[in-house]
Amino acid sequence: MVSKRIEVYGRVQSVGFRPYVYNLAKKFCIKGYVKNKTSYVEIVANGDSKDIENFLEELKKIPYPAKIDKLLIENFDAKFDDFFILESEESQPQFLYIPAEIKTCLECLKELFDQHNRRYLYPFINCTHCGPRFTIIKNLPYDRINTTMDVFIMCKKCESEYEEPTNRRFHAQPNSCYECGPNIELRNNKLEVIFSKAKNPADVEKILEFVVKEILYGKIFAIKSYGGYHLVCDATNDNVVLRLRKSKYREYKPFAMMADSIETIKKYCYVSSYEEKVLSSSESPIVLLLKKEENEISEYVAP
Ligand SMILES: [Zn+2]
Ligand SMILES: [Zn+2]
Structure with a gap:
């Protein structure tokens, strides 16, 4: 039996990280706990050295959106009879994620x-x-x-x-x-x-x-x-887009458009495979695209 204390840094809070660790611990018969600290997640793991090794290997493979930047591992002296998710604990943050x-x-x-x-x-x-x-x-x-x-x-x-x-x-x-x-x-x-x-x-x-x-x-x-707030209107209607520009005091800066699917976007814009990948990603950001000529979208959306 060995016991390790692990500090996990990265995108590890609010992304289902603790349940992932919990289920992994159950899989490898690891006892101990996982706990959110302000700037990292703390794991204490008791178990067979081979199990701990496998546990750490799989931990590193955690799927998106979680992402581990750094693991600090040290030996630790503690015994547990099960694996727990403990209440979060505030600590002085080294950095805030x-x-x-x-x-x-x-x-x-x-x-x-x-x-x-x-x-x-x-x-x-x-x-x-x-x-x-x-x-x-x-x-x-x-x-x-x-x-x-x-x-x-x-x-x-x-x-x-x-x-x-x-x-x-x-x-x-x-x-x-x-x-x-x-x-x-x-x-x-x-x-x-x-x-x-x-x-x-x-x-x-x-x-x-x-x-x-x-x-x-x-x-x-x-x-x-x-x-x-999102201010929304019909992007094909010149009058309303102009009215929105006027009430927002926004003369030229382009407005973002929303669409229900990539297919809809392709009706109005050229979409490269890279742009499609970015548009479909979990972040789903606003992406600048080249507008197709012949288009019912109001020219005042991006004058
Ligand atoms: Zn409810
Ligand atoms: Zn969901």
Whole structure:
């Protein structure tokens, strides 16, 4: 039996790292614990030296979005009879790692459009592989209590997902649903409520259908999510794009466009294989593309 204490540095908080370590420890019969510190994750591992070796080898292969920059390993004297995920502990940070948002993952998208799923059309769906991070963090370490989600108390179902190490939402800090989380509501430009907070998929559909119709009539909407606002309008409508420019005091700087798929983007822009890869990545950033001539997109989107 040997015992090691490991400090793991890199993108290892808020990305499902602790559950990964937990399941790995179970696989190799390792006892000990994993714990978030402010600037790293601490693992203490008791086990057979061969098992510890294999455990460390697989630890290094952790899948995206987690990424290990550095491992500090030392011998340690401790005995445990199981493997635990311990409460986070604050420590003086050597550096702060603040994770970025991650695009909604395929599994969440599948649930989002599955009528039998309890999060069908739930706009704030997320899991440890995706969802908001940076915009909701008030403090580190990254635990729900240190995020803007702390005001939403998880319902029984969400809590059981959050507590279950084999669940995709184990320690997913923004975990929520219709019953316990934030939802959309619609207000006019005097902030009067038009549709009150959605409580189910039918409410969400009602609000979205209304908004889509109004956008096509030339209205501008401010869509608030976890973080800031998106101002949205119909990019094919010269008048409304110009009105948005005027009200934003933004004469020339290009606006970003949103599309539902790469196929839609290709209708309007040239997309190289590299650009396609970047657009489809988990970061899903805004990408500058070359516009095709013959195009119904308003010239004022990028004058
Ligand atoms: Zn997800
Ligand atoms: Zn819930």
